[in-house]
Amino acid sequence: MFPTKRLAATAALVAIGGLTLAGCSGGSPEAVETVDPNEEVTLTFAFWGNDVRAALYEEAFAAFNEEYPNITIQSSFLDFPAFWEKRQTEAAGGGLPDVMQFDYSYLRQYSENGLLLDLTPYVGDIIDDSALSEEILAIGQVGDGNYGITTSTNAWAMFLNPTLLEEIGVEGFAGGTWEDYNAWMAEVTDAAEAKGIEAWGGGDWTGRIQNFELQMRAQGEDLFTEDGEANFTEDDLRAFWEQGSEIREDGTTIEQQRVEELTPLGGFDSALTTSELVWDNFGAGYLANLGEGYSTLDLVAPPVTEEGAKDLYLKPSMLHAISANTDHPEAAATLVDFLVNSPESGEIFGTNRGLPASQTALEAAELDEFSQKVADYEASIADRLGDAPPVPIVGYGTLEEKFRQLGTELNFGTVTVDEAVDQFFSEMDVVLNQ
The missing domain is CATH 3.40.190.10 (Periplasmic binding protein-like II)
Structure with missing residues (x-):
């Protein structure tokens, strides 16, 4: 049996999976710049979850603002089906949030319709890849581009x-x-x-x-x-x-x-x-x-x-993606890097989003007894882990x-x-x- 949330998620996929999204302009800049600390920037951020996760994000944003006080984050959340219904409406009008929690099942659909920013130029630069394995980075790849950074994994x-x-x-x-x-x-x-x-x-x-x-x-x-x-x-x-x-x-x-x-x-x-x-x-x-x-x-x-x-194989519990139409790609990539890689993020979220994919975040996460069992399990199956299948x-x-x-x-x-x-x-x- 599927738990209730999973049934609801599947229903959402059934409801909108066959629709064609309106393509948007956008893509990757030829050169990546760093964030200007003197420029006031506002980013919109959307996620699925509940009040508990919302409080964790607010704590993470506060930690982020200690380092980047010039970047204001306006966040919103819904349950899983409603989250994707809203993204579908936004996609048709070209108005996706700057940064989003993203589900693996939608990555191909949105990236192939030109709705997501190709993160390839940012990976290894603004987005630190030293704590992310090649297998983890490959999860977000569709064709020749990388459209999502895995926050956490499961198997x-x-x-x-x-x-x-x-x-x-x-x-x-x-x-x-x-x-x-x-x-x-x-x-x-x-x-x-x-x-x-x-x-x-x-x-x-x-x-x-x-x-x-x-x-x-x-x-x-x-x-x-x-x-x-x-x-x-x-x-x-x-x-x-x-x-x-x-x-x-x-x-x-x-x-x-x-x-x-x-x-x-x-x-x-x-x-x-x-x-x-x-x-x-x-x-x-x-x-x-x-x-x-x-x-x-x-x-x-x-x-x-x-x-x-x-x-x-390791599957992403979720990813972070950036809208192709964001006006602030460098700031958005900076936020993604913080939410995926920073020790503060690992300490704040723990395993709320799944087992952290970044080694630095994982080392900072305080694992309860069962979360430690998950970590030990994923380590124990290393010999059976192969490359993740193509994006759904x-x-x-x-x-x-x-x-x-x-x-x-x-x-x-x-x-x-x-x-x-x-x-x-x-x-x-x-x-x-x-």
């Missing part, structure tokens, strides 16, 4: 509920193949039933496009090419979904009807499943939803498709949601695997050719 992972597992009497998943994972889930489900506990080993992992991506990357293929073409066949998708046929039918995984009853929570944060495959920055939300009695979660690597494969195609959110919907229907038994494959490829044909 695909498996969460385990050690408290519930101890109650059931089964050890956590010790690693292995996807078949091993299925067998472990069955062991947990059977043990829970024997003790009269309503719990399952997990959910149907074939309902998540990220697990399909993981298996394709283990074969050396991203889901989509740099040119936006599908990099998998109907047979590939059919084989993937068929891996879930047995666990859907034999009761190993939580029933879909039970999942629907739990909405807006899912099986994992309702303490009904002991494992969940998801991005590693979901932990704090899970713990908050689980509430009293569940003080910690374990974080382990997903099952292995092929030993030695570089199937995992325009309309990726639509396909992600379609994949989820078809996974739900497979669990309800309202479609066959063959029918699901046909429906997904039909949807993909529309998205790729719009």
